[in-house]
Amino acid sequence: MSIVFKAIVSAFRDLFRLGIAWTIVWPLIASVLFWLIVGFIFQNNFSEIIYQILGEIGIGEWLRNLEPDWIASLVLGLFNLLMFIPLVIVTTLVITAIFVLPALINLVARRFYPDLKRENGGSISGSIVNAIMASVIFIFIWIVSLPLWAFGVGVIIPFVAAAFMNQQLFRYDALAEHATKYEINRICSENRYSLWGLGLLTGLVQFIPFINLLAPIFTALAFIHFGLEHLKYLRMKEVAKENINQ
Template sequence: MSDSKLALRLRPSAPTGLSAVGLAFKRALVSQCHPKMLAALFLPFIIALLGAIILLWAFWTPLTGWLNMQAADWEIINEVDQWLLAIGLFSIKLYLIPMLAVAILLPLSGILGLVIAAVFVMPIVLRHLEKRDYRGLSRQGQFSTAVGTWNAIWVGGLFALGWLVTMPLWLIPPMPVLLPIFWWTFAFTRMLRVDAAIEHASPQERRMLWRRHNRQLWLIGFILSLINLFPPAWLVLPVFSALVFAHFSLEALRQLRAHNVIDPKTE
């Protein structure tokens, strides 16, 4: 048996499936505690905060006015509202309309923060991990800035459009929970899987990684979308999610190259 084959057999088996996902989250948690990554939290947070302030200032009055007009046709809401007023309680519309307005505007600022993290923070994350955890992993990406920026724009735009179009479904239980999970899973996965691999993986390697690890990548996005349901997590998720996808993608790329995998479909 040749030395190379013997070394391959003696090499510890790479984590796969759920273990690979768990390892990515574990490594991301450790990396997040580094001072450089803690400092990186401020950029997407400040952008998202400014975006929320601007959106609320510019659209609060017209949006709540439009929602009040639409609420006039909501028969069930009107019946409940009249019943509550008749027994001397409160108007449900007084609280429902502002809650709907916030549910529309805040996620739009959140996706803006994720776009900023994908375009500007992910390169910082990749350089940090490259020096500390993935030394020797060469960069073979092409047109990374252009491809990553375009991907972040179209995913963010589709998220915003889809969020607004599906808002009426929030009145149907359990859609108020399922829809945010669906749209944020889409945003995390389709945006960050590209930016995490675009600088180091060649186009052929990216296609192979996404085909082989499609389920794990969507599982990571799903887990992050569940965490996103808790507002305190919004402070760290843009950077933490970038770290999780970067750790998973770079480790998968390292294992792919270590085993000299040749896929005839990519030739």
């Protein structure tokens, strides 16, 4: 079994073994409440931003003059939803990566990788910078791709964006406590396509109703197993190489 699919299976198993029910729920609840409050306070601003975006693609004025008014409100509500969903997803993932991932790493490492030495090659500042960069690019992809929804091509964009977000956000944090900086860079560079594949597979879970409630923690667990498994093999190879040279 490839390490990608092994990580998927291990993450699914851990969802039910590690006793993390509340951990699964609270980041999503916090994200939804946050954006509902922000949306309520700044609803006029958001509506104006949507009209500006639609104006850029030539349908903003048409929407303003659309009759009856409830059709225009329905179309605007749909675009608000298309903005709301990625904001909730990215906020939930960032909360999971920054606040929840360390506890998950301890649970997984203690149970499945107890002999893996911690080198602390990552840092909190590195995690925050990585999360900000991943979030900005993710939201940018969604905004830029909005006009493509009118042509049907936009349907593939959420999957690409989810794959990018997952692998960019979690690959660093999953290794930060155990790997050195050199090991983090090597594992990420040597497994670029596998990381994208894992990002896409875990991203698909985000679009399955009800199951997507588990998506952030499932994704975090999958990348923890992927990263620590690769780190274990890398160190075994280095030890074997040293023994041969001796």
